[in-house]
Amino acid sequence: MNFPEDLKYTRDHEWCRVKGNRAIVGITEYAQDQLGDIVYVELPDLGDQVKKGEAFGVVESTKAVSEIFSPVTGKVVEVNDPLADSPETINEDPYEEGWMIQVEMASPKEVQELLDSAGYAKFVAEEQE
Amino acid sequence: MPQRTPLYDVHVRSAARMVDFAGWEMPVQYAGILEEHETVRSRVGLFDVSHMGEVVFRGPKALESLNRIFTNDLSRIVDGQAQYGCVCREDGGIVDDVVVYRRSAQDLLVCVNASNRAKDFDWMRQHAGGADVKNESDEWAQLALQGPLAAKVLGRLTRVDLSPIRSYRFTEGEVAGIPCIIARTGYTGEDGFELFCRSERGPELWAKLVEGGKPEGIQPCGLGARDSLRLEMAFRLYGSDMDDGTTPLEAGLAWVVKLDKGDFIGRQAMERQKAAGLSRKLVGFVLTDPGIPRHGYDVLQDGKKVGTVTSGTRSPSLKISIGLAYVPPPLAAEGSTFAVEIRGRAAAAKVVKTPFYARKAP
Numbered sequence: 001m002n003f004p005e006d007l008k009y010t011r012d013h014e015w016c017r018v019k020g021n022r023a024i025v026g027i028t029e030y031a032q033d034q035l036g037d038i039v040y041v042e043l044p045d046l047g048d049q050v051k052k053g054e055a056f057g058v059v060e061s062t063k064a065v066s067e068i069f070s071p072v073t074g075k076v077v078e079v080n081d082p083l084a085d086s087p088e089t090i091n092e093d094p095y096e097e098g099w100m101i102q103v104e105m106a107s108p109k110e111v112q113e114l115l116d117s118a119g120y121a122k123f124v125a126e127e128q129e
Numbered sequence: 130m131p132q133r134t135p136l137y138d139v140h141v142r143s144a145a146r147m148v149d150f151a152g153w154e155m156p157v158q159y160a161g162i163l164e165e166h167e168t169v170r171s172r173v174g175l176f177d178v179s180h181m182g183e184v185v186f187r188g189p190k191a192l193e194s195l196n197r198i199f200t201n202d203l204s205r206i207v208d209g210q211a212q213y214g215c216v217c218r219e220d221g222g223i224v225d226d227v228v229v230y231r232r233s234a235q236d237l238l239v240c241v242n243a244s245n246r247a248k249d250f251d252w253m254r255q256h257a258g259g260a261d262v263k264n265e266s267d268e269w270a271q272l273a274l275q276g277p278l279a280a281k282v283l284g285r286l287t288r289v290d291l292s293p294i295r296s297y298r299f300t301e302g303e304v305a306g307i308p309c310i311i312a313r314t315g316y317t318g319e320d321g322f323e324l325f326c327r328s329e330r331g332p333e334l335w336a337k338l339v340e341g342g343k344p345e346g347i348q349p350c351g352l353g354a355r356d357s358l359r360l361e362m363a364f365r366l367y368g369s370d371m372d373d374g375t376t377p378l379e380a381g382l383a384w385v386v387k388l389d390k391g392d393f394i395g396r397q398a399m400e401r402q403k404a405a406g407l408s409r410k411l412v413g414f415v416l417t418d419p420g421i422p423r424h425g426y427d428v429l430q431d432g433k434k435v436g437t438v439t440s441g442t443r444s445p446s447l448k449i450s451i452g453l454a455y456v457p458p459p460l461a462a463e464g465s466t467f468a469v470e471i472r473g474r475a476a477a478a479k480v481v482k483t484p485f486y487a488r489k490a491p
Contacts, residue, residue, distance in 0.1 A: 036146075036353070037163040039443040040421050040450075042472075058472070060421050062162045062442055063353050084419075 001029050001124070004095055008111055009120035012069040015095065016103075018111055023072045026099040027059065030124050032091045036061045041087045043100055048076045050103055052110055057100065059090065068100065072110050078102035134179035135270045135331035145351060151244035151368070153180040156351035165354035166445040169317055170489075173276035174350040175338050178316075178323070179331060180243035182266035184253055185236070192234040194258035198394050199229065200377055202387040208233050211297045211314055214385040216252065217395030221376035221402060225249050226367055228314060230299055238310070238325075240271075242367045256394065270331025274338060275321030275350075275358075277489070282342040283322055287311070305337035316355060318362035318488055360440050363413045363453060363483030369424055370411060370439040370453050378402055379455070381411045409436065410461040413483035414469075415449050418476035422452035422469045429468040429475055430460065438469055444485060451485045452478075 007015040013031035016023040032038065040060040050056040055067035056076075080099050083089055090098040105111075115123060131154040140147060145156035156177065159165060168174050186195045196203045201214030208231055216224040225245040230238040241249040250264040274283060280291050289302035289311060299312035310325040326334050339347060356366070365371055371380040378386065378399055388400055416422055422441030427434045441452030452469070460467055463482055468475035 036158060037161050039163075039445075040419075042420075060443070062166075062357055062445065063157070065421075065423060 003028065003117045003121050005117045007095070008071065008114035008116065010069060010071045010114060011123060014069060014071050016071040016111070016114065021105050021108060022077070023103045023105055023111070024099050025071060025101050025103060026094055027068060027090065029094050032094045035059060035066060036063070038087045038090045041083045041090070043079050043083070044076050046076055046079055050074060050076060059087070070103065071114055072103055072105050073107060074103040074105040076101050077104045134177055135328045136177040136179060136335055139332050139335055140177065143349060145349070150352055153243055155180060157353045158351040159349045162353035162357060163445050165348055165350040166357050168346065168348040169276045169319055169350060169354060169358055170446055171277065172346045173274065173278040173282055173342055174348050174354065175335070175342065176273040176275065176350050176355055177335065178273050179270045181271050182241040182243065182246035182249065182264070183269045183325070184239045184241060184250055185263045185265050186239065187236050187261040187263070188259070189235060190259035191237055194260035195229065195237055195239070196393065197258055198253065198256045200386040200393065200395065202390040203229060203231060203237065206231055209298055209300060211299055211312060215377045215382060216249065217377065218373065219394055219398060221395045221398035222373040223371050223375055223377060223380065224252050224373065226365065226371070230310065230312060244368055268328055269325050270328045270334065272324045272331070272334055272338065273315055273321065274324065275315045275317040276319050278345040279321040282338065282345050282347060286337060286341045304334060305341065307334050309334070316364055317358040318484060318486060357442050357445055360442055360451065361444050361446055361484065361486035363485060366440060376402060379407055379409055379411060407458055409455045410458055411439065411453055411455055412461045412480045413451065413453055413485060414478045414480050415451055416469065416476055416478050420471040420476045421450045422471070422478070427470040428454050428456055429470055435460065435467070446486050
C-alpha cells in the first residue's frame with residue numbers, strides 16, 4: 001500500500017501535506033480501502049475552526065459512517081467541494097484529487113507530533129495483525 | 130468463537146473481506162459493494178447464505194402444527210411451493226420471519242434467520258403440536274444465485290427443466306452432479322435461485338457455479354450487497370426493521386397474516402391490534418436533503434421525536450438516500466413528509482411507495 005514520504009499521518013488514518021502555514025488534509029489509502037466504496041462526504045464550511053484530534057467531517061460508505069479527525073488546529077481556508085458530487089474520488093485518488101480541506105495552522109509545530117510514512121506503515125501493519 | 134459456514138475457507142482464500150454478522154464470520158464484500166450490487170442487478174451474483182438455518186417439520190401433523198405457529202397459510206400452497214410469513218409470540222411480537230418450503234403436507238422445511246437459529250428451534254420444538262421437529266441447520270449449505278442471468282447459468286449446470294419453476298416454486302435435482310433443493314426464491318428482487326445442498330458439498334457447488342457462470346460474468350458477493358439489494362426492494366431485515374417487540378401489522382407485513390385461516394399463535398393479539406388501530410407503521414422514505422439515514426436515527430416532526438429509522442443507505446441503483454422507519458399512522462401515507470435527525474441536523478424526508486427499485490423488464 002502506498003504511503004507517500006512527503007506526507008504526515010495520524011493514527012486515525014488521515015494524512016496532511018504541509019506547505020508553509022498550510023496543511024492539506026485527506027484520508028489515507030488504507031482508510032479508504034477499509035471503508036470500501038465511499039458514497040457520501042460531509043465537510044466543514046470555509047472559515048470553520050478545526051482542532052487537532054477532533055472530528056471535522058464524516059465519510060460514509062454504503063454500510064457505515066466514519067468520522068474524520070483533523071491532524072492539526074486552525075482555520076479552514078479551502079474545501080474540496082467537488083467531493084460532494086463525486087465522493088468516489090476519495091477511493092480513486094486519496095492523496096491528490098481526494099483531498100478534503102486545507103487548514104491555516106494556528107501552531108505549525110503540531111505537525112512534528114504526527115507520524116512519518118515509515119511510522120504510519122508500521123502502525124497499519126500492527127493494526128492489521 | 131464466531132461460527133463459520135462450510136464456505137469459510139473459500140471466502141478467505143478468495144480474499145473476501147470478513148466481518149462478524151450475528152455471531153457469524155461472513156464475507157461483507159468481494160470486489161466492492163457497489164460493483165457486486167450492480168452485477169446482481171444487471172448480470173448474476175453468487176452469495177453464501179449458509180448461515181441461514183433450516184428447521185424441518187415432519188409427520189402426519191407437520192402442516193397442521195406448523196400452520197399453528199405461522200401467520201401465513203400453508204394450506205393455500207401446493208407441494209413444491211414456498212411461502213413467506215412470520216412466526217409470532219402470543220402478543221403478536223415477531224419471533225422470526227421465515228420462508229417455508231412445502232415438500233409435502235408431511236415434510237416442510239423452514240428457512241430461518243441466522244441470528245434466530247437457536248431461538249426459533251426452541252420455540253418450534255415447544256410448539257411442535259405432534260410434529261417431528263428437527264434442527265438441520267448444520268446439515269445444509271445454502272447458496273443464492275441471483276440476477277437476470279441466473280437461469281442461464283443454472284440451466285447449463287442441471288438437467289432439471291427450470292422453466293416450470295416459477296417464483297416461489299422449487300424442486301429437487303442435481304446441479305453439477307450435486308443433489309440440491311432448487312428454489313426460485315431470493316432476497317434481492319431479481320430473478321434467481323436459492324440452492325440447498327449437504328454442507329460438505331457446499332464448496333464444490335460454489336466452485337462449479339463460479340466456473341460455470343464465467344461467460345455471464347458471475348461475481349461472488351458479500352452481505353454488504355445483499356443488504357443494499359434487499360433494502361432497495363424494501364424487504365425487511367429481522368433484527369433491524371422488526372423484532373420480538375413489533376408485530377407483522379406494524380412492520381407492514383399484513384399481507385402475510387391470514388387472520389381468517391383459523392387459530393394460530395399471535396392471532397388474537399393481532400385481531401385486537403387491528404381493531405384498536407396501530408400506533409406506528411413501517412414506511413419507506415427517501416431523503417430530499419443531503420445525507421444518508423441509518424438504523425437508529427430519530428424521525429422528527431416539528432422538532433419532536435415521533436419515530437425511528439430502522440434501515441437506511443445510499444441506493445446504489447437509484448443514487449438517492451432511502452430508508453425504512455416506524456412513524457405514527459398519520460405520517461405513513463405516501464407523500465407525507467417528516468425529518469430525519471442526522472448528527473443534530475434535521476434532514477427532510479418524504480414517504481414513497483415501495484419497493485424503491487423496480488426490476489428491469491427482461
